[in-house]
Amino acid sequence: MTVETVAFVILSLLAVISAVGVIAFKSPVRSAICLAGNFFILGVLYFMMNYDLIGISQILVYTGLIMMLFLFVILLLNLSAPQMLQEKSYIKWWGAVAVAGALGIVVFSQVIMPLEWAVNPTSNPELGTTKSVGTALFSNYVYGFEICSILLLVGIVGSILLAKRRG
Amino acid sequence: MEGIPLMGFLALGAVMFLIGAVGVVMKRNPIVIFMCIELMLNAANLTFLSFARYHEFPLIGMISKDATVMNGQMAVVFVMAVAAAEVAIGLGIIMAIFRTKETIDIDEMNILRG
Numbered sequence: 001m002t003v004e005t006v007a008f009v010i011l012s013l014l015a016v017i018s019a020v021g022v023i024a025f026k027s028p029v030r031s032a033i034c035l036a037g038n039f040f041i042l043g044v045l046y047f048m049m050n051y052d053l054i055g056i057s058q059i060l061v062y063t064g065l066i067m068m069l070f071l072f073v074i075l076l077l078n079l080s081a082p083q084m085l086q087e088k089s090y091i092k093w094w095g096a097v098a099v100a101g102a103l104g105i106v107v108f109s110q111v112i113m114p115l116e117w118a119v120n121p122t123s124n125p126e127l128g129t130t131k132s133v134g135t136a137l138f139s140n141y142v143y144g145f146e147i148c149s150i151l152l153l154v155g156i157v158g159s160i161l162l163a164k165r166r167g
Numbered sequence: 168m169e170g171i172p173l174m175g176f177l178a179l180g181a182v183m184f185l186i187g188a189v190g191v192v193m194k195r196n197p198i199v200i201f202m203c204i205e206l207m208l209n210a211a212n213l214t215f216l217s218f219a220r221y222h223e224f225p226l227i228g229m230i231s232k233d234a235t236v237m238n239g240q241m242a243v244v245f246v247m248a249v250a251a252a253e254v255a256i257g258l259g260i261i262m263a264i265f266r267t268k269e270t271i272d273i274d275e276m277n278i279l280r281g
Contacts, residue, residue: 012179023190100185118173127236136237148248155252162259
């Protein structure tokens, strides 16, 4: 048990607890805050795996941008306590948990357990830096990068159109 | 990083994905459903990155190790871009629906049901 193993166990427990919090809370604001915590913990895990740029963009993009968007929409929709939605019955919840548990057992036994032999990371830890990611993004993956920029432009225009329409 | 097996990361990703799937099926608030979709996307990102870091698979032996690490990270970058666009559009649609129907209960939205 090294220090990193202990840190990984604690971080993954926190990630699972905050993920459960997203679907367990009735108030969407509390769900959003749990989700922000989960994204932040994932960013820390990416740092542990030596993915510097991905980790920092995880924290910036998800915790900063997407969560702010969610909270703004929740505040704009004014979903206060009287408007909180009636949740489905407990029987349906237990059914969903049972189906997910069955799927989880299949994935664990067939996909994850056969990978038991992969104990230590094998790749070069230098390959998560900004320099290497930027080099790859602008050489081998430049077409995907340009298509992503067009997609984001269409997203900006579309969201403005959806938000401005009246009547 | 030494001593943490790949199974740990994969198990965390699988659990997060399953929690997100339960939320998508069971929640009634479309904003929370969006959050669960983000949770599932992040679980997939974690799986991509951990496979890229630990890979030693004979199936992809013709690709060099460095190229595989880059493949995993590029997949995550593109997933992030698509998720940002998706959230912007999706929340705009939710706002538009709320303006016309005055409710956001996902079970009330059945006018597209044939």
